Amino acid sequence: MINITSLSKTFNSKVHAVADFSLHINKGEVISLIGPSGSGKSTVLRCIAGLEQPDKGQILIKGKEINYKSPASQKERTVMGFVFQHFNLFNNMTVLDNLTLAPINVLGKSKQEAEELAMTYLKRVGMADKANEYPAKLSGGQKQRAAIARSLCMQPEIMLFDEPTSALDPEMVKEVLNVIRELISEGLTTVIVTHEMNFAREISDRIGFMENGQLIECNTPEYIFNQTQNQRIRDFLEKVL
Ligand SMILES: Nc1ncnc2c1ncn2[C@@H]1O[C@H](COP(=O)(O)OP(=O)(O)OP(=O)(O)O)[C@@H](O)[C@H]1O
Ligand SMILES: [Mg+2]
Numbered sequence: 001m002i003n004i005t006s007l008s009k010t011f012n013s014k015v016h017a018v019a020d021f022s023l024h025i026n027k028g029e030v031i032s033l034i035g036p037s038g039s040g041k042s043t044v045l046r047c048i049a050g051l052e053q054p055d056k057g058q059i060l061i062k063g064k065e066i067n068y069k070s071p072a073s074q075k076e077r078t079v080m081g082f083v084f085q086h087f088n089l090f091n092n093m094t095v096l097d098n099l100t101l102a103p104i105n106v107l108g109k110s111k112q113e114a115e116e117l118a119m120t121y122l123k124r125v126g127m128a129d130k131a132n133e134y135p136a137k138l139s140g141g142q143k144q145r146a147a148i149a150r151s152l153c154m155q156p157e158i159m160l161f162d163e164p165t166s167a168l169d170p171e172m173v174k175e176v177l178n179v180i181r182e183l184i185s186e187g188l189t190t191v192i193v194t195h196e197m198n199f200a201r202e203i204s205d206r207i208g209f210m211e212n213g214q215l216i217e218c219n220t221p222e223y224i225f226n227q228t229q230n231q232r233i234r235d236f237l238e239k240v241l
Contacts (some may be wrong), residue, residue: 081151141172
């Protein structure tokens with residue numbers, strides 16, 4: 001589903017955000033990326049999503065290299081949904097309008113079709129009663145659930161989450177993790193950057209540990225948490241668990 005080979009990304013020709021990162025992700029697989037701040041986790045996700053242009057290496061989505069510069073490829077990129085730490089909802093639009101915008105403008109759906117789809121997904125995340133609210137009236141957890149529903153409206157085959165719960169108050173983390181857990185159980189290919197170690201351990205097929213832009217190890221949760229011989233990973237987990 002996602003084939004990343006020797007991906008490198010440098011900022012301002014000196015910061016090596018990602019260095020020689022390779023990872024092959026199968027359909028339906030759930031991969032968590034963990035590691036210290038600045039290790040390149042978000043940059044990898046942003047490259048997969050086409051929000052950053054890699055300097056080197058190759059990313060194939062379903063066997064195809066997406067031309068990120070071409071506006072025509074915008075539709076191809078809709079196989080991927082991206083959920084950000086800070087929700088990125090448009091504050092001047094209702095929840096419903098946030099959800100129907102891309103299906104209408106990118107997928108060419110009718111307003112009615114898009115609204116039906118939006119209501120389906122709002123129900124799924126427990127937000128149907130907030131369809132006509134503006135984001136400013138929602139809690140952080142509700143905003144994030146709306147943002148997840150917005151991604152689902154594009155009917156993606158791949159979901160990318162970048163710290164979806166780290167901007168939330170502790171009591172709202174659970175409701176968002178529950179929504180993500182449910183999506184994953186339906187077989188959506190998922191890459192998630194998270195600091196919720198217990199969650200990563202529970203939901204992941206594999207966990208990748210990044211440091212200095214490199215993927216140090218990528219293996220089953222059991223291996224990463226209990227068997228790895230890598231001292232850096234052990235130290236990291238000891239600190240965060
Ligand atoms: N747009 C940018 N311009 C310049 N440097 C950047 C940019 N984006 C990321 N970097 C740098 O690239 C490196 C990797 O950043 P990245 O955001 O991918 O790390 P991260 O693992 O997601 O960290 P965190 O856990 O804090 O979110 C860091 O040194 C960061 O400062
Ligand atoms: Mg990040």
